Amino acid sequence: MFTSGGIPGILPGMVASPHTRVPARHKPARRRCLSCGTTANMARRRYCSTECRQRLLAALNRRSGLLIALNIRYATFYFSDYMVVMDVLPHGEDTIYSFMLPRTPARQPVGDFCALSEALGKAWWAEQDRTKKRYRASQHVLTLATPADADTHGVIPYESAVPSVKGAAMMSLKFDRKDGNCNPATLKRRIKTAYREQVKRHHPDLGGSPAAFRKIQEAYETLINWARNPTFVRRSGFPDKWFYDGYAQRWIQPKPSLRSAGRR
Numbered sequence: 499m500f501t502s503g504g505i506p507g508i509l510p511g512m513v514a515s516p517h518t519r520v521p522a523r524h525k526p527a528r529r530r531c532l533s534c535g536t537t538a539n540m541a542r543r544r545y546c547s548t549e550c551r552q553r554l555l556a557a558l559n560r561r562s563g564l565l566i567a568l569n570i571r572y573a574t575f576y577f578s579d580y581m582v583v584m585d586v587l588p589h590g591e592d593t594i595y596s597f598m599l600p601r602t603p604a605r606q607p608v609g610d611f612c613a614l615s616e617a618l619g620k621a622w623w624a625e626q627d628r629t630k631k632r633y634r635a636s637q638h639v640l641t642l643a644t645p646a647d648a649d650t651h652g653v654i655p656y657e658s659a660v661p662s663v664k665g666a667a668m669m670s671l672k673f674d675r676k677d678g679n680c681n682p683a684t685l686k687r688r689i690k691t692a693y694r695e696q697v698k699r700h701h702p703d704l705g706g707s708p709a710a711f712r713k714i715q716e717a718y719e720t721l722i723n724w725a726r727n728p729t730f731v732r733r734s735g736f737p738d739k740w741f742y743d744g745y746a747q748r749w750i751q752p753k754p755s756l757r758s759a760g761r762r
Contacts, residue, residue, distance in 0.1 A: 511652035532738070532752045534606045535577065538708040544752070551751060554608045558740060558749035561615040565742055567622060568636045572653040573742035575611060575749075577601070585646060587653045590742065593651055595643035620643070655735050655743075667740055685725045692720040 516601040528537045531546040531555040538546070545551040551730065565573055565586065575587040582654065584597045599614040603608075612694035618639055669671075673693040696714045700706035736739045742749050 523570065528539070532740075533608070534713060535579065554611070555749060555751055557608045557612055558742070561612070561619075562742065562747060562749065564615060564619050564622060564639075564743065566747060567632065568639060569744075571744040572741065573744075574653050574736060575740040576738065577607040577610070582607055582614060582706075584611070585653050586643070586742075588640070594646040595640050596646045597643050615759065648653055653741075659660045667717040667720040670713045671721065673721065685728060686722065690726055 509692060528538050529542070531540060531544075531550060533545050533550040536546050538649075540546065567762045568586065571589045572587045575582070575584050577583065577602075580601055582599050582601060586595050586597070587593075588595075597614060597618065597709050599617075601610055602613070621642060622635045622639050626632055626636040629635065671689070672695070673689065673692045693714070698704065700710045700714055702708045702711055735750045736740055738752055740749055740752060
């Protein structure tokens with residue numbers, strides 16, 4: 499196992515800052531962009547811009563070849579002001595391997611991730627050229643990481659079932675998606691209760707807008723029709739980390755809505 503600056507899992511030639519620390523897992527005091535970490539003008543947004551989110555997601559997916567070569571089942575990527583971290587769980591193992599790299603001043607996490615990925619890729623190819631064996635190259639790269647103290651739940655994703663009905667209908671009735679996970683009889687009753695609440699506020703006879711009332715009526719009909727045979731879409735991931743699914747061989751952006759979801 500290689501160590502640098504007293505910190506395990508940092509690649510050779512990468513010097514750790516004396517202030518380096520592993521990013522905190524708790525919710526930050528100020529809302530940060532989940533792609534670049536900025537706190538400027540974030541308000542209630544998850545990302546500072548669509549371009550910022552797409553830039554990191556594209557960089558992660560362009561470099562998924564290494565994870566395929568390492569036979570990775572699940573992986574996560576996250577960062578703090580001091581460090582970027584990629585945790586990986588290979589198929590058939592129950593040990594998480596952590597690769598860490600100190601942040602470079604004035605460089606965004608996407609740049610630090612690219613540097614980490616390129617260093618690991620070079621290490622893999624150097625060992626493959628030396629031994630002419632791909633599995634030996636993969637074993638060598640894993641020795642550059644450190645087995646994490648956390649259990650495998652650190653990379654096994656949260657999973658939730660989300661109603662397949664359009665979100666606009668739920669928004670019009672102020673119907674919480676979590677209320678959709680119940681038996682059909684209870685589901686219909688909750689939809690009707692939500693509908694009555696909105697009618698009291700927006701009915702034209704009570705001073706409401708006719709246009710808003712039409713949307714409420716359409717939303718009610720949509721949800722009631724769906725409740726007769728409710729279907730769901732399964733979503734997996736983490737609320738605060740980028741997640742790699744080795745079965746689909748792609749990265750998935752953080753899903754804050756999974757914060758209270760259970761595991762499979």
